[in-house]
Amino acid sequence: MRYGFVLPYGDAATAAQLAATAEEAGWDGFFVWEPVWGVDAWIALTAAAMRTSRIRLGTMLTPLPRRRPWDLAGQAATLDNLSGGRVVLSVGLGATHEGWTAFEPDPGRKVRAELLDEGLDVLAGLWGGQPFAYEGRHHTVRPTGFMVPAPPVQKPRIPVWVVGGWPAPRSMRRVARWDGWLPNVLPAAPGEPAPELTPAIVTEAVGWLRAERERNGLTLEGFDVVVEGTTTPESAAGEAARWQEAGATWWMEADWSVERDRVMDYAVERLSAGPPGR
Numbered sequence: 001m002r003y004g005f006v007l008p009y010g011d012a013a014t015a016a017q018l019a020a021t022a023e024e025a026g027w028d029g030f031f032v033w034e035p036v037w038g039v040d041a042w043i044a045l046t047a048a049a050m051r052t053s054r055i056r057l058g059t060m061l062t063p064l065p066r067r068r069p070w071d072l073a074g075q076a077a078t079l080d081n082l083s084g085g086r087v088v089l090s091v092g093l094g095a096t097h098e099g100w101t102a103f104e105p106d107p108g109r110k111v112r113a114e115l116l117d118e119g120l121d122v123l124a125g126l127w128g129g130q131p132f133a134y135e136g137r138h139h140t141v142r143p144t145g146f147m148v149p150a151p152p153v154q155k156p157r158i159p160v161w162v163v164g165g166w167p168a169p170r171s172m173r174r175v176a177r178w179d180g181w182l183p184n185v186l187p188a189a190p191g192e193p194a195p196e197l198t199p200a201i202v203t204e205a206v207g208w209l210r211a212e213r214e215r216n217g218l219t220l221e222g223f224d225v226v227v228e229g230t231t232t233p234e235s236a237a238g239e240a241a242r243w244q245e246a247g248a249t250w251w252m253e254a255d256w257s258v259e260r261d262r263v264m265d266y267a268v269e270r271l272s273a274g275p276p277g278r
Contacts, residue, residue: 003275004029019048063094085153092163180224
């Protein structure tokens with residue numbers, strides 16, 4: 001099991017300071033969220049990369065359907081080179097909250113799903129090098145030799161974790177093609193509340209993912225299952241253990257209820273205590 005910390009709020013300087021604190025305390029990853037308008041996640045992660053040497057750095061998460069995938073491919077590859085191969089990219093459909101719709105219309109879930117699939121294809125293709133061509137419903141890419149940037153350090157690509165709605169087969173098949181699952185449990189019927197994620201659900205879903213990947217000539221080796229929640233230093237070991245037994249490979253410490261003016265105090269205290277067993 002690996003342990004990551006998600007910064008709920010904070011500028012690039014805050015991210016740099018806290019990433020260094022996390023690394024010193026033995027955490028495995030430091031993550032920021034990517035807003036439509038707000039603190040730029042990739043600048044914040046770049047600042048964190050300059051203050052660290054081991055810890056993995058990534059987003060939790062990037063709303064890929066509203067990004068131009070070639071822009072994101074360049075940002076992520078640049079940071080992967082700067083950091084020596086420490087980037088993780090988390091993607092999903094994106095939540096259509098006021099912070100998004102204040103600037104851009106929601107094209108609808110079906111279109112966002114199409115954009116997510118096409119964006120993932122373009123990311124992988126560009127990271128793989130030139131020549132690369134792509135023709136989709138929303139994105140078209142032609143091969144180019146114009147000022148081609150260096151590919152990512154990590155091979156075959158930067159790890160990509162994808163939000164998957166369990167037990168929707170189409171959503172979970174998308175997850176199975178990539179490098180990790182960010183769980184989202186869907187309601188049994190429209191209008192009903194979504195069930196709470198439990199270790200039993202993770203166990204069932206991991207079994208499904210194993211079978212799906214094997215059908216496509218893949219294994220679960222190196223595939224991540226990422227669970228997020230809030231613990232105290234005293235409760236962390238027990239909480240992480242029950243998810244690890246279910247098949248999770250990452251525990252993400254994330255408290256979105258912390259007031260903004262308390263984030264630094266909260267983060268320093270929680271990070272300094274270290275992850276379980278360290």
